Amino acid sequence: MIQRIQTIWLLAASACGFITLQLPFYIGSIGALPAERFTALGNLPLLILTIAAAITGFVAIFLYKNRSLQLKLTIAAFAVAIINVALFFSKTQTYNTGGIALSSVFAFAAPVFYALAIRNIYRDQKLVKSLDRLR
Template sequence: MIQRIQSIWLLLAAACGFTTLIASFYIGSSGTLPVEHFTAKDNLLLLVFTVIAATLSVVTIFLYKNRPLQIKLGFAALALSIINITLFFVGIKKYTSGGIALESVAAFIVPVFIILAIRAIWKDERLVKSTDRLR
């Protein structure tokens, strides 16, 4: 299971997803308030979607015997990670000044890792189907 490349991609997606819980996405201030670090823990909906997407990536690793389900769960995790990025940008509208933090790369790279994993799972499924034709 870990020897497959999609397992590595999904593990990296989960690690980056959980990293967004503690790493700053945006550093800014509202008016006269001091500088704040905006993370996924600052918004309840963002927190829930982040945890579900990262957990879904981990769970998908262990479903290696059921590749069609793996692909469906991969697309679900991809949709959740894109929703996460959207929620991050909606959440930074409350700040009047500031900038996107360097650690925000973790949020942007999660969908990339999930897409790479889905692609590898799809290749495995095609390989299995092609060997079934030969029997």
């Protein structure tokens, strides 16, 4: 399990998902109010999507014997992570002033790690199919 590189990519994507729960994506203010940190915990749809993507990625690690299901779950987690980033951006439009926090890198890194995992799962599946043909 750990010898496969997609395990590391899925673990990294899952960790990035859980990290975005606590670290801010945006720091800004509305009107004359003081600046606040915008995290996934502050919005229910973002909270649900972030947890769903992170848990799906973590569960997919243990499905290494069923590569087709692992690939489907990873593609679903990738789609949810993309929607999550889009939702983050749409929610930042409510602020008048502010900027994207440095810790928002974790929100952007999760879909990248999922894409790398998808690529490696597909390669692994292709390799196994080619070896089955040789038998």
